[in-house]
Amino acid sequence: MMKVALSMCKQTVSLLNVPSGVLKSNFFSPRQQKEKVVILMGATGTGKSRLSIDLATRFPAEIINSDKIQVHAGLDIATNKITEEEQCGIPHHLLGIIDPNADFSATNFIDLASHAVASILSRGQLPIIAGGSNSYIEALVDDKDFRFRSKYQCCFLWVDVAMPVLHQYVSERVDKMVENGMVNEVRNFFDSNANYARGIRKAIGVPELDRYFRAEPFLDKQHRAKLLREAIQEIKRNTCKLACRQLGKIHRLRNKKNWKIHRLDATEVFCRRGENADEAWEELVAGPSTEIVAEFLYNISSEALLAKPASRVSCGIML
Known part of the structure; x- marks a missing residue:
């Protein structure tokens, strides 16, 4: 089995060559009409959780789970929940909080996710919504009253892997x-x-x-x-069929509904092994995502980013 080591607790900020405090004041300036939310999408197994942790260790962020199954308590192995160790101290919301026998609808998700977004922003943090339930993400972002779009500006990241490889x-x-x-x-x-x-x-x-x-x-x-x-x-x-359905929904959102979704091709990562896979992940997924999010938050071009990796704190996790 391909194993991709998760050095998820990577401490890599000092991203921009600007004075201390400028980033936060730009991001949370009251002059901005809309506050900002990052949304990670992708088929099952593509590394959404890994990327969410990477980004949350590089920006002041908290993570909201958008997987309709992982929102339930129990069956942590079968539902492939991110473990407490893998979370690396990053606050996670809507993860394992619902009774396993209870139904959880898109409406329930909209209510809880909207509350979580507002709560995270109130603490001066960036909400990162991550998960494979694209229908729930669509219901949240394109709600019938356009409430979400009227309040928030979204940055969509899509981790993609060629289907045969995935x-x-x-x-x-x-x-x-x-x-x-x-x-x-x-x-x-x-x-x-x-x-x-x-x-x-x-x-x-x-x-x-x-x-x-x-x-x-x-x-x-x-x-x-x-x-x-x-x-x-x-x-x-059935897992492969799920991945195909999830991919089809992303294509529909991108091509039919014209969502501006940044595609990150992680195929090469999954074709490599060991440290080479980690290097490919940083080069092809984590690094470009960091640049996209920095530009989204702070309106600073990628040329201003510092490619200065800091020390890694390994969580000892394999994906």
């Missing part, structure tokens, strides 16, 4: 999740009377294991292993 990666990621205990995690959550159209049980990895858990007590070791392999293959197929 499909291989998400397949390997499912294997890693199984190694980390996903099957037992879902088994402990299994309910033969559960509704898979409700709450966290809609998550890929839960309904696919239903047949296995029902048959498990009645099968010998060989047949159990076969049934489990089939369930894992179905999880992989």
